[in-house]
Amino acid sequence: MTRRFTEFELIEQLFAPLAGPAGLGLADDAALLPAGEETVATVDALVAGVHFFADDPPGAIAKKALRVNLSDLAAKGAEPLGFLLALALPQDWTNDWLAAFAQGLGEDAGSFSCPLLGGDTVKTPGPLTISITALGCAKGRFVPRTGAKVGDGVFVSGTIGDAALGLRLRKDPALAARLSASSRDFLLERYLLPRPRLELASQLRAGASAAMDVSDGLIGDLAKLARASKVAARVKLEDIPLSEAAREALAFAPDLLETLLCGGDDYEILACGDARLFGVSPGGRRDFRRIGEIVAGEEPPRLVDERGNIIEFSALSFSHF
Amino acid sequence: MTRRFTEFELIEQLFAPLAGPAGLGLADDAALLPAGEETVATVDALVAGVHFFADDPPGAIAKKALRVNLSDLAAKGAEPLGFLLALALPQDWTNDWLAAFAQGLGEDAGSFSCPLLGGDTVKTPGPLTISITALGCAKGRFVPRTGAKVGDGVFVSGTIGDAALGLRLRKDPALAARLSASSRDFLLERYLLPRPRLELASQLRAGASAAMDVSDGLIGDLAKLARASKVAARVKLEDIPLSEAAREALAFAPDLLETLLCGGDDYEILACGDARLFGVSPGGRRDFRRIGEIVAGEEPPRLVDERGNIIEFSALSFSHF
Numbered sequence: 001m002t003r004r005f006t007e008f009e010l011i012e013q014l015f016a017p018l019a020g021p022a023g024l025g026l027a028d029d030a031a032l033l034p035a036g037e038e039t040v041a042t043v044d045a046l047v048a049g050v051h052f053f054a055d056d057p058p059g060a061i062a063k064k065a066l067r068v069n070l071s072d073l074a075a076k077g078a079e080p081l082g083f084l085l086a087l088a089l090p091q092d093w094t095n096d097w098l099a100a101f102a103q104g105l106g107e108d109a110g111s112f113s114c115p116l117l118g119g120d121t122v123k124t125p126g127p128l129t130i131s132i133t134a135l136g137c138a139k140g141r142f143v144p145r146t147g148a149k150v151g152d153g154v155f156v157s158g159t160i161g162d163a164a165l166g167l168r169l170r171k172d173p174a175l176a177a178r179l180s181a182s183s184r185d186f187l188l189e190r191y192l193l194p195r196p197r198l199e200l201a202s203q204l205r206a207g208a209s210a211a212m213d214v215s216d217g218l219i220g221d222l223a224k225l226a227r228a229s230k231v232a233a234r235v236k237l238e239d240i241p242l243s244e245a246a247r248e249a250l251a252f253a254p255d256l257l258e259t260l261l262c263g264g265d266d267y268e269i270l271a272c273g274d275a276r277l278f279g280v281s282p283g284g285r286r287d288f289r290r291i292g293e294i295v296a297g298e299e300p301p302r303l304v305d306e307r308g309n310i311i312e313f314s315a316l317s318f319s320h321f
Numbered sequence: 322m323t324r325r326f327t328e329f330e331l332i333e334q335l336f337a338p339l340a341g342p343a344g345l346g347l348a349d350d351a352a353l354l355p356a357g358e359e360t361v362a363t364v365d366a367l368v369a370g371v372h373f374f375a376d377d378p379p380g381a382i383a384k385k386a387l388r389v390n391l392s393d394l395a396a397k398g399a400e401p402l403g404f405l406l407a408l409a410l411p412q413d414w415t416n417d418w419l420a421a422f423a424q425g426l427g428e429d430a431g432s433f434s435c436p437l438l439g440g441d442t443v444k445t446p447g448p449l450t451i452s453i454t455a456l457g458c459a460k461g462r463f464v465p466r467t468g469a470k471v472g473d474g475v476f477v478s479g480t481i482g483d484a485a486l487g488l489r490l491r492k493d494p495a496l497a498a499r500l501s502a503s504s505r506d507f508l509l510e511r512y513l514l515p516r517p518r519l520e521l522a523s524q525l526r527a528g529a530s531a532a533m534d535v536s537d538g539l540i541g542d543l544a545k546l547a548r549a550s551k552v553a554a555r556v557k558l559e560d561i562p563l564s565e566a567a568r569e570a571l572a573f574a575p576d577l578l579e580t581l582l583c584g585g586d587d588y589e590i591l592a593c594g595d596a597r598l599f600g601v602s603p604g605g606r607r608d609f610r611r612i613g614e615i616v617a618g619e620e621p622p623r624l625v626d627e628r629g630n631i632i633e634f635s636a637l638s639f640s641h642f
Binding site: 024029033039042075076117144 | 348351352353354355356358359364365368370405408441443444448458467524549642
């Protein structure tokens with residue numbers, strides 16, 4: 001058996017190459033960020049067996065841990081500055097595993113311009129636990145959860161429910177076997193690797209009265225946003241954007257609807273604001289889809305089908321907690 | 322059995338009261354820090370059974386988790402701005418435990434002017450795991466690890482080895498029984514509750530060429546500082562400040578010397594610089610004690626006793642890793 005890296009070696013060989021200038025080569029006790037605009041800070045922790053499967057590819061685990069944080073920055077209209085990593089490694093870690101983890105992390109640190117600023121690596125008798133704090137720069141405007149106003153449209157980016165469905169497929173091979181290979185692969189990938197919507201940050205700054213990322217299910221997260229804004233919301237089921245793969249699954253298992261709308265891990269953006277501001281982006285892309293509207297009231301979001309019937313779910317949102 | 326808090330309840334009832342203005346009442350997805358001077362950022366993770374005892378008082382666990390980060394800020398000459406908390410709770414957490422944890426955290430957030438900025442609470446099948454990212458404000462100067470120069474004095478604050486000895490006492494009741502009650506209590510307390518040396522930050526900014534906090538043992542941490550600064554160091558054993566309690570223990574167990582100098586958890590400040598700058602502080606206090614000097618070379622620190630003999634240890638520092 002090869003000797004495992006010492007803590008010094010793994011910092012120097014695996015993680016220091018991921019450090020940005022503010023990370024001081026990971027050779028100091030802290031990072032030093034230049035003076036600048038307002039700073040946005042967010043933290044998310046992921047535990048093996050709770051937020052991801054312990055046998056997922058290490059690079060994908062690393063990317064997911066970073067991306068769920070980048071998704072929060074995007075929803076606030078912020079641009080990434082960098083991140084700090086606290087990594088609790090289980091007893092059986094290997095050099096290869098850690099090298100693949102660092103490689104995946106480095107790929108994302110590069111592609112999202114979000115360098116490593118600092119970290120701490122410890123051992124744990126429990127499962128792999130990753131805590132990432134992401135720091136971002138508020139480019140003149142922070143998009144709050146609390147700003148939704150009566151009359152605003154409710155919008156989402158991308159398609160909803162794919163990742164929750166991907167998780168179901170991981171746990172239910174019989175269900176997975178009923179889907180086409182391309183749909184199955186698409187949904188599994190959506191669970192494995194969220195796509196933080198950083199490209200939408202500037203649109204959000206310009207036009208959103210309120211926004212948050214969808215991490216615990218669309219309906220539950222909309223409830224949180226409405227509650228924080230002291231308003232209510234109405235959503236039309238038929239307007240919620242679903243992928244082809246999700247439609248394929250729904251066609252033979254209509255009861256998956258609750259999973260789609262109340263499951264977690266979408267990491268799309270839920271935003272409120274004036275319809276004109278969420279129309280067509282400069283390149284002709286339609287980044288946001290209008291799914292409903294903000295109304296007066298304090299009750300949970302109301303979801304209606306095409307006949308105007310109210311749809312009720314047993315649990316509004318998925319909780320990792 | 323009482324129902325446990327939901328995630329929403331524990332945020333609203335236990336943690337939101339600890340939030341500073343930048344934490345936005347913990348009601349948003351991220352914190353928003355005002356534009357300002359350079360920001361210093363550091364992260365430390367603590368795992369039950371590795372960095373503290375799972376049955377320690379929850380308030381003390383919370384304080385230790387925050388204080389080890391504040392110690393890093395102090396060593397860099399920074400003033401606290403606030404912190405983010407990622408908390409992975411084991412299956413058996415109770416409302417009472419969590420309330421006591423939050424209370425301890427709140428006491429320290431108040432007394433160190435370091436409010437909660439944001440957090441994430443998740444469940445884990447493993448041990449309690451706490452990751453704190455502390456943000457600080459660099460008041461015009463960041464004190465690096467890398468600045469020690471040949472001819473600088475080497476200084477430490479406080480006394481060295483007390484916490485490492487406290488840990489030994491926790492594990493070795495027979496040893497504990499040989500100490501006086503007051504010494505035992507003092508050493509146990511030093512392990513349980515580090516005292517971050519934030520009051521020394523301004524002296525460090527003014528006078529230190531290099532500094533770091535002593536968390537993995539004096540000799541090992543001095544080796545890290547010297548290596549980062551590309552110098553060597555010589556330390557006189559007789560000049561290393563020891564508490565009365567440590568001297569009492571050493572008197573009947575001289576082999577504890579290695580524990581004292583190479584154990585961890587001191588959270589005192591190791592600093593280099595001009596002797597005049599570390600003399601007597603405005604109030605007449607002597608905050609730092611000179612223990613040696615920086616010399617040219619690349620070898621590990623050399624520790625000499627009063628007869629000039631070199632003292633060697635088997636391991637330079639304690640590793641939690």
